[in-house]
Amino acid sequence: MKTAVIPEFFARLKKAMPEPETELEYDNVYQLLVAVVLSAQATDVGVNRATGPLFKFVKTPAQMVALGEAKLVDHIKTIGLFRNKAKNVIALSHLLLDRHGGEVPRTHEELEALPGVGRKTANVVMNVAYGEATIAVDTHIFRVGNRTGLAPGKNPLQVELKLLKRVPAEYKLHAHHWLILHGRYTCKARTPLCPACVVNDLCTFKGKTVEA
Numbered sequence: 268m269k270t271a272v273i274p275e276f277f278a279r280l281k282k283a284m285p286e287p288e289t290e291l292e293y294d295n296v297y298q299l300l301v302a303v304v305l306s307a308q309a310t311d312v313g314v315n316r317a318t319g320p321l322f323k324f325v326k327t328p329a330q331m332v333a334l335g336e337a338k339l340v341d342h343i344k345t346i347g348l349f350r351n352k353a354k355n356v357i358a359l360s361h362l363l364l365d366r367h368g369g370e371v372p373r374t375h376e377e378l379e380a381l382p383g384v385g386r387k388t389a390n391v392v393m394n395v396a397y398g399e400a401t402i403a404v405d406t407h408i409f410r411v412g413n414r415t416g417l418a419p420g421k422n423p424l425q426v427e428l429k430l431l432k433r434v435p436a437e438y439k440l441h442a443h444h445w446l447i448l449h450g451r452y453t454c455k456a457r458t459p460l461c462p463a464c465v466v467n468d469l470c471t472f473k474g475k476t477v478e479a
Contacts, residue, residue, distance in 0.1 A: 290311040290312075292318065
């Protein structure tokens with residue numbers, strides 16, 4: 268994709284989705300962190316189904332520690348990799364209490380030092396909770412970046428760095444959500460909905476689907 272058309276690419280996504288936001292449900296930054304950790308290799312719908320009852324009474328790291336790993340497992344057992352995720356959530360809750368006064372830190376370095384938190388999770392928290400212009404590359408954004416020609420890369424970090432370089436400043440804050448929602452509902456993995464795509468003519472994908 269030529270650099271010259273990228274502003275128009277995001278202008279159209281913005282027009283289609285003026286106020287994009289995460290589909291994970293949470294009430295505070297700590298709950299957001301937990302939800303994002305649980306969302307690895309799981310759907311937002313599935314995570315919300317599990318955390319809905321949990322987040323009604325667990326709102327802080329201290330409350331999560333008090334709940335304990337065994338009871339947390341009971342709440343999230345419908346989510347993939349739930350045992351390992353429960354262990355990480357309890358461990359990161361301890362570290363938040365021990366190192367950060369129970370608050371969720373704001374930097375890549377501090378966030379990625381928490382169990383179960385990688386660069387993608389850190390980017391989501393920094394963007395959604397703290398308004399940082401980060402771009403968390405998940406499977407949807409990786410696909411959209413490569414398929415459209417917007418930001419080709421062999422791995423998520425390459426795609427992230429290219430997006431940070433190519434996305435115009437005015438669109439960078441919400442770029443993560445526009446791209447993930449576009450990938451989730453339009454630029455789908457198996458059968459992209461190219462005829463309904465608002466950036467169809469800007470996309471360089473050679474295997475575009477057509478209306479029957």
